[in-house]
Amino acid sequence: MRTTKFILATTILAAFAVFFFHTFSTLDERVDLGGRAALGAFEFLGVAASLYLLSKGHPGSVSLTDLFGCALAVLVTCVGFPGISITLFALHLLVRNGDDLSTKAAGIVAGAVMVQMHWAPLVFSKIAFFLLQIDAGVVGWLVSHLVPGASWSGTVVHSSSEHNVEITSACASFHNLSLASLCWVTLTMLHRPYWLKSDLYLGLTAMLVQFAFNVSRLVFVCLSPSMYDFWHEGFGKHIFSAVATACAIILVQISLVRRDGSSPEECQHSSSY
Template sequence: MLKSVRNKIKTESVDRSGLFASLYIIACANGLTARIVKSIHSRGWFDATVGNFDVSIIVWVACFVGVSLVLSERAGKIQKADLVLSAALLLLIALPIGATSWLAVAILSLYILFLGRPADSLRRGAIVLLAVTIPMFWSRVVFNLFARYILEIDAIFVRWVLGTERTGNLVEFVDHSGSLAILPSCSSLANVSLALLCWATVSQFARHKWRSQDILWCLLACFSVFAVNVLRVSLMGVSGSFYLMLHSPPVEVLLSIIMLGLVVSISLAGIRHDSVIGS
């Protein structure tokens, strides 16, 4: 009896799913903690808590779903390449920079998808966790490289709604009392990346089979949050008083809930023909 227990523990200790899940948990926890600490320092405990520490509920759910999928199916014994990669990723995660943890998540996911010969649940979990890195890492990289152009795109649409003058990322208030500056926190890019993550999480959790129509559903989810954000910023551009009212934490939470409802509803509608939900 004791021998069989030892054999079982030994077998489970070399399971690839357990190794990959452990790496994902460490990396996600480190990346999320860095974001939480930054949010508290910049906004204070109350505003940071109300704003969910600047981490969307979609990200929290996606991390849980992704790790759960990775753990839900045994993936065989650990390979030497897995150990080499794990050591390198742990060094990357250990760096005192939150972004490197998300880079580690992306590298691990790509390794599993293209070199790891993954089982079904492991593959789906890797896709979800790779998608998590879009809003948590890649969208920020893209924004840092093309911030000027991204903010000007938002400003063009806001100017079109308000019908006032625009200079770069500045749009004149409707009451001509000043100009609204569209800052990085008001950019639609972050919301669009969350829409992509929501679609990936829902579709992979539901074992959704890829169809050409999925592109349209995904674009619809992205457009919906883009439209809501442009409308929000446009209302801010009515006057200074509107700006102060709509820039308060409670209103931001309400808008986040509206966007969440939209992307979840559209994602569920896109997979409505699938008969199997869950893993």
């Protein structure tokens, strides 16, 4: 069993190491390194959580499927596709032993990290303009109730003749929703290595809170040039990042503890999946 854990952990850790190296080595001076580093910290924590859950599992002895899966993951990583490699290996952890909940949970968290880092940005790049119009529409509608004569068109919010703000990809609520999803999945699997049907509502609530935080910040940005300087270019963006992230973590963790603590019979008898 220890040999199995070591092989599985080494494979997924090596693939993640290559992925992180490639991600950070391709950053340039145009990228918000502070924001990327903040996201990277949570992604590293997700990897650590996945390895911790794997260490708690009971995967049994090494099988030919394990050896083939590990070899395939290493091969796909070496040819330059670590994101696909980790995704496939996460699926392998999910299906290799249906009774080993901790190993399945490790696969779920590893997959969630990959969604945050690899697949979500790909999806966003295809539908960015549509999602940014949603952000701009909500923000523009709110600003129009605060600033007389304010309006919006496309992805641009017009609050005055001198202050027009275009909502770009970097400010999209989609990124906050993706990060909230990663926090929700990771904390839930660390709390208990299986899902309850009510977890879906908690995840949706966490994402809704993140959406509200991002919209609020964009409203502040659109009110005046001084507000723009503080909330977009100044210390305000760090306040927003810290508060929004802390709220996502606290909301999910407190909800899990209070709900499972007040309804232990639900945790014991509710169907898990």
